[in-house]
Amino acid sequence: MNLVHLAQAKSPWVLHYDASSCNGCDIETVACLTPLYDIERFGAVPIGSPKHADMLLVTGNVNHKSKRVLRNIYDQMTEPKVVVAIGICATSSGVFHQSYNVLGGADQAVPVDVYISGCPPRPEAIIDAIIMGAEKLKKKWKEEEHPVKRSNQGSDTERSTADVG
Amino acid sequence: MPSRTVIPFGPQHPVFPEPLQLTLTVEDEKVVEAVPSLGYVHRGLEKGAELNDFVKNIYLAERVCGICSFMHSWTYCSCIEELLNIEVPPRAEYLRLIFAELSRVHSHLLWLGLYADAFGLESLFMQCWRVRERSLDMQEAAGGGRVILSACTIGGMRRNLDEDMRRAFIKEVAEIRRDFERLVPVFLNDYSIKKRTVGVGVLSKEDAQSLGAVGPTLRASGVRSDARMLGYGPYKEMDFEPVVEEDGDCYARGVVRVKEVLQALDLITRALERLPEGEIKVNFRGRLKGEVFKRMEQPRGEMLYYVRASRNKNLDRFRIRTPTFANIPPLLKMLPGCDLSDVPVITLSIDPCISCTER
């Protein structure tokens, strides 16, 4: 099983969806593929079909229209899967928090496993997030007895607030 | 009986970084009909802006689009400056021009990369983005952010450029030019690229004008039109001549952008060399009153801003018309009759920026 774990951590295929971002996070996500950052070093390749993907990268806040799309894509991904919310819009809703068409962060539609702040986050930060997501992928597979649970419930994860100082 | 395939092309589609849906009706592989469907990126930004203090709106305007972010903040700021009758110091205007052209360089390089990806030349995509990283480094060093700069503010600039950096910039621009010139012949001469782009998605001069195309899409169809010719900011001192191509196909649109990158690099160098000394920001007081209408040239084309205010902290009305919005009707004109494989190339050839369009 160690081999499987190794393989899972080493080959996160990512699917990117722009829920309604301003492009800033999108282009930084795409920049991760390019020679200077090259996330393929960690086996991460961008993939078009959710059926192949292990990791959903969400940028931008969820609005009424993109919520359905995001859910559909998430449902079509097969277990184990993780969701990475990239950028402020996807974590909360950033500067758009007042807008009528903004429902909030990505966690309004799908359960999010990794949050990365920044507006937009640097490619380095996105690499960090992908590596962290890949580690979580491994854990998810271990937790849930294979074959994994069928239903993909749970879109209403609450943001937890904890005291720090 | 013709047998037709109906394909949803997007919103989640690997070729578009942004969600745009085209409902394609395809016969064999010929596109018969393309119906766009928008609204995936609609955030209600304009309405949101009316709820805000107008100063905060700079940050909102910047986030209309992450790629041409600087242009949006410049246009917004100059609208407010006009309402408040602020004279922006010349150094700030020059800095704005430098950042604007820098964002044009990075936007066009980004586009050239995506365009290369659209016709499946991945290594070219990589090379374009690799060159682009240099311009991002410049933006980060000077503006503080790789993509969203937050450098422009009402009354001037928040960031200055010291002398060392100015020299470094001139050098860096030369480097970008050197790197980019290696890629220019690929876009201009490569056999396979020409095979995919020449004669694809032709937009005639008449169609371009009557359908209201703007920016490189319009200029590639042989129309000499560029909002920078209005001479806002320091452009009037730059003896500026827009790049025009005649053919109106995807290849021509590529060529226009390739040449515009070189032109923008030129403009940056010239502006850096002429950069006047002095203040970069003036303070302002007062409340807004009146309405203003601005046209400026984004990397994607001409952008319109409309701002109305009535002695209030907030704006009464805030309206943006972005270049992609104007370019969608020409796109729909170009799509029917093309091959399915051409759809990404044609769609990308207008350089769609959906987040601009839908705000």
Place this chain on the structure above:
Amino acid sequence: MSWALVGIGVLGAPLLGGLLFGIDRKITARLQGRKGPPIVQPFYDVIKLLAKDSTYTNRRQVFYLYSHLLWMLVALVILLTRQDFLVFVFALTFSEVSLALAGFATKSPYSHVGSNRELLQILASEPVLVFMAFALYLATGSFLTGGVFLIDEPLLFSYPLLFLAVLLVLTILMRKSPFDISSSAHAHQEIVRGISTEFSGKYLALLEIAHWVELIIILIIVFLFWVKPWWAGVLLALGAYFLELLIDNTYARLKLGTMVRTTWAWGFGLSLVNILYFTL
């Protein structure tokens, strides 16, 4: 004894193919100025896919996917046992047809378009392979692949033009640009992942493994052009492989019609001229 060799071949081909795919990804990355993934990356991918949950549309999809891999292996066995080249081409076609049918089995527009394109790829690539069978016969007096081991002069010397035609269709078989139109790691432009859009988990892994085997088969085809001494053929195959990588990275993906026209015009032209020249 020889059967043991066949067994080793059948088991070893996917491993070797996977490794070559890893090298492919590494070299491609280097050509693009990137560092690239580790060489064993394809194995990571496949192990991960095998461990992943899978979905399917209907039984026929699964059936034809297995059939794709299986007939690829049958084709490999036919080559390894030096049997009839024409039958090998048929087995390979069966394999590709199975893949197309697996794509068709789902009512997904993307895999549907992908499958149709896959069929056109078969249409574009098969003729040259059949011509190669005829060339084999004319050069060795037998349709058996084993025949090339009995002649002293490499096949390449008598069939240089045919070799060019084979190189042309190699881009199709290897699913590389400019003719990578039905499905691939990178042909996401218009049809997402093409034929494989609807495969997931272990079914996608099956497809990957079949690609590995296919790669080995392709390299063996090139190898046949120069079998004596054996290392010359291996070098030739690796050279062709590297050439395809270079072409992949310097060519835009061409369109369907261009593919069929080019391969039929040039493939038929070169092969036929060469065969006529040889017979006359």
Place this chain on the structure above:
Amino acid sequence: MFQAMMPTVLKNLFNRPVTREYPYTYREPFKSARGRLVLDMRECIMCTACEKRCPAGAIEIKRKEGLYKFDPYSCVVCGACVEACPEKCLEIDSDWRRPVGEMKTEVWHIEPRRKKADTA
């Protein structure tokens, strides 16, 4: 030229890859880069200037309870608050915030201190 891409590609093959091996080597961001907002609440006078200026609503101040909440996952690092702060409590660091599995709001309890009536 027929194969315009070939020289670039071959040059890449024989040169070292340009990849910055990020997690293994760390490239210092530019000094002026806006990476994240760092708060040093020792000097805070709860004047709410930052709260008012924040376009993203990331800062929430409850003066009566002495609560200062900062949500780093709403902050767009624009620097408006830094410019507004009279006590220079806030600072922008060029380093970036690392990804987390769970978002946490940073909360400070600040004792209402001497009021700087003259500076308000």
Place this chain on the structure above:
Amino acid sequence: MTWNQFLLVALALPLVVALLNYLVRLPQIRKGSIIVMALALIASAVWLHTRVGDNAVVLSFPWADLTILILDLAILAYITYVGIERRHPYIIALAVLQLAGLLYIELGLRPDVSEVPSLVIDRLSVVMYLVVAVIGSIICVYALQYMEEHDDRAHPEERKGRFFLWFVLFLGIMNGLIFANNLFWLYFFWEATTLCSFQLIGHDDTRESRDNALLALFLNSIGGLAMIAAIFLLVNTFGGAAASLSAVVNSGLAVLSTSFLIALAFLVIGGFTKAAQLPFQNWLLGAMVAPTPVSALLHSSTMVKAGVYLILRLAPAYSGLPLSTAIAIFGGFTFLAASLLAVADDNAKRVLAYSTVANLGLIVACCGINTSLAVNAAVLLIVFHAVCKALLFMGVGVIEHNVGSRNIENMEGLAARMPAMMLVVSIGVFGMFLPPFGVLFAKWAAMEASIREPLLVALLVAGSTLTALFWTKWLGRMLSTYPREEEEVQPVSMPGYYVTSLGTLALGLVLLSLGLPAVVNGLVLPSTMTWYPPAIQGMSGLNLAAFSWANYYNPEIILGNAVVPEGLFPLGLLFIGLLLMLVIPMAFFEPEKERVGDIYLSGENLDEGPLPLYFAGAMESPSKVSLGGYYFRGVLNDRTVLSLNIVAAALMVMMIGVVAS
């Protein structure tokens, strides 16, 4: 059983049953009589197979010559009448010319045909008889059910009687045709099949069917005229003894006499028209309007097979001549052109028809190659093509009755609605172009034989790849179902007649392919040995050997360095592959452990609607995903058809030119 009794079963029984059905229109009698006849024909075929050895059986019925002549004249007169009634000047002209020619030969030349055997039954005839009797009988059984469902507007019973009159008669006439040796007899049966097909194609009595029937009559009359011309040339030059098929085949006059050569060419052209080679293919395509059993019969065992049978039978006569090469090229061209046209058609029956034309072209090409291997391949093709095509046509007929359309587009998702039918059709389609089935084996042999003609090689290569394209395309359409469709759709049940007839054929196809060596050794090789002299004389021996024993998977030969000239067909290995293909998914696939996934629609799937096929389109409106096949209408259109026809006609003119020079 004596030969006379056999002939009673083979020729007279169908005639009796046909008349019985026409006169007594009772369903019970119809069913009973036809099933009895089918069994009798099959039994007689088996008997014939065991009875005929290497030596041909020669039967003479000189007393019947006059009857035949009168019947001939009657048929021609009827055709003239049809031409006059339907105001078709070409048919009138052709029929009158034939009448004149026949009368001139009989009255003017007065050939002495008393020495000519009326019927000769050799192994080739046995193979043909097996095909006609077995497959034809199965189609008859199928037709019983099919015609029950077939829409006959007025007087259904009467029209069924009429239908079965011509249908069963067709079988009897075809039996006669494959035994006929006397050219006048052959000509009679030849014209009689034309008449039967005319009646059957026009059965539905719609405008379209009447027009197409007339077209068939017209084009086949060209063939009839060609045959009369050939008989005239032969009788005129060599006297009455030459009016014998076996004499023509074995005379070896080819090198000596130009008129013989031209006669031969005319006979071959007659074969072309029957075999619907380009540019005569239109009658066969038009024949698709007829009820499906007619198409099945025309395509698999009768009519078109008569054409290739004649060409094949004559193969020794033109062996080694330029004519042979011309025939090969012509056949190869038809193979390519018909395959190309099949790609562009969305009517299932027309696709099948084009495929038939293509395969007949391949058979013709094999005849033209004229080596032992090629001729064997041709015989094998006739057998397997008949089985496959009968199966496919009957399958399409059932599908058409259930779907209400023969358009391939409408057959989408058939796999869920008619799983049993899907299995049958899949077997049929696989049988047409995939290893290890018989047609592919024959095609393999044909291609290996074609190596002597590089130009032909190119034609065959191109055609064979196109074959894969249109078959897979069609099969793919039928396979494609949306997720969970099977659970929602109630499969259609099949009547017993269909199960019997289709099941027998499907099983038969698999068993025949599995027992390919037995088919080759037991049927094909003996059939060519007896009548094809080059098979015995000019052969190296290895050819035949390679053709026969190498069908087995023989590891010793394969792993060693032994080289056999014509290659090997590793049937065993391929069947192991096929078996594993069935077994492995069963062993590894656990549907209950896996999830059925929705299809990917760019994330815009909608849950609403009856099918999971709707996506949110523009303005949030539910749009339906629809899939269309590829038909390349931009490239393949009427102009293509026209130019292909012109090329084919030019080739045919060149063929005659080759002969004449």
